[in-house]
Amino acid sequence: MRSRKQLKNKLQATLGIRQITRAMEMVAATKMRRAEETALASRPYAKKALALLRNLLSTVQKEDLVSHSHYFKRSIDGPVCLVVVTSDRGLAGSFNANVLRQAESFLAQHPSSDVVAVGKKAQDFFKVRGAAASFADFSDIATLPEIAPLADWLLSRYENHTYDSIVFCSTNFVSALSQKVEHTDVLPLTVEGLLSIIERIVPKTGRYSGLQNGEEKETPFALFEPSATEVFEAIVPELVRVEILHLMFESAASEHASRMVAMKAATESADDIISELGLELNKARQAGITQELAEISTAKEALSHESREGRTNIRSRRGRRV
Numbered sequence: 001m002r003s004r005k006q007l008k009n010k011l012q013a014t015l016g017i018r019q020i021t022r023a024m025e026m027v028a029a030t031k032m033r034r035a036e037e038t039a040l041a042s043r044p045y046a047k048k049a050l051a052l053l054r055n056l057l058s059t060v061q062k063e064d065l066v067s068h069s070h071y072f073k074r075s076i077d078g079p080v081c082l083v084v085v086t087s088d089r090g091l092a093g094s095f096n097a098n099v100l101r102q103a104e105s106f107l108a109q110h111p112s113s114d115v116v117a118v119g120k121k122a123q124d125f126f127k128v129r130g131a132a133a134s135f136a137d138f139s140d141i142a143t144l145p146e147i148a149p150l151a152d153w154l155l156s157r158y159e160n161h162t163y164d165s166i167v168f169c170s171t172n173f174v175s176a177l178s179q180k181v182e183h184t185d186v187l188p189l190t191v192e193g194l195l196s197i198i199e200r201i202v203p204k205t206g207r208y209s210g211l212q213n214g215e216e217k218e219t220p221f222a223l224f225e226p227s228a229t230e231v232f233e234a235i236v237p238e239l240v241r242v243e244i245l246h247l248m249f250e251s252a253a254s255e256h257a258s259r260m261v262a263m264k265a266a267t268e269s270a271d272d273i274i275s276e277l278g279l280e281l282n283k284a285r286q287a288g289i290t291q292e293l294a295e296i297s298t299a300k301e302a303l304s305h306e307s308r309e310g311r312t313n314i315r316s317r318r319g320r321r322v
Contacts (some may be wrong), residue, residue: 003284018270022089028263038141072190081115081163083167084126085169086119088120094258095258102169102183115131116150117136120137121302123136141249154166169181170247170250172254173253173254174252176257176260177261233247
């Protein structure tokens with residue numbers, strides 16, 4: 001059985017850990033809300049950009065634009081680039097493990113694919129296997145200029161035909177308690193895929209689930225300068241950047257949600273340990289009190305016995321004198 005000093009030291013350490021995990025849980029919850037709010041705040045720009053794309057496709061011949069645009073062409077069994085999005089920090093439960101597990105599954109089916117590691121956890125994981133490029137140290141709320149190196153690298157490799165398709169392996173934020181790892185085809189583009197990304201910004205459950213997506217009205221007539229084709233080719237890369245940004249938003253929100261849940265579980269576990277240690281400390285204290293009482297009783301009994309023996313000896317000596 002552990003001593004009272006050992007129990008007190010462990011209890012104090014557990015109380016300190018509980019205070020840390022509780023604080024991390026509150027910070028993660030705040031960051032998750034900020035990530036949600038940022039994604040929602042950027043949604044009008046993304047919807048307007050898609051509305052412009054729809055107007056372009058309705059103004060000119062859709063088949064000509066799409067068929068002549070490299071961004072919409074799909075090659076069969078061409079080189080694939082898998083972008084694995086993880087976090088820079090740990091203590092996020094199974095967030096990184098789930099992403100890396102799905103990435104391994106994808107690479108097992110496409111062994112010739114190249115990997116782009118986003119986040120320090122992906123960098124460490126693919127250090128031995130090797131990654132075509134690595135990007136890390138993104139802020140909690142990423143911005144378009146911040147993700148520009150990643151987006152420009154992917155666009156340049158796609159435009160010079162290094163890769164025929166680019167797939168993101170990242171976490172989709174469903175709600176604060178539910179996140180799902182998905183593979184998203186970023187390039188080549190599909191209008192349906194772009195619409196799916198924008199519609200997915202509003203979570204199905206939670207604080208912002210009541211927001212309505214609404215429908216964008218198509219402009220019946222639009223005049224494009226210098227030409228619809230040139231505007232089309234200029235706006236498509238920007239849509240890719242917007243799509244990548246929203247995937248990063250969802251990954252960030254999922255990371256914070258997973259960390260919040262993990263820290264909450266750690267706090268509850270610390271509470272259980274504190275309760276057990278308190279009970280064990282009380283038992284140790286009661287055992288100590290019982291032992292002290294026993295020692296006092298033993299000492300008293302010993303003193304009483306010695307006192308009786310002393311009185312007996314005195315009487316014996318007096319009897320012999322008489």
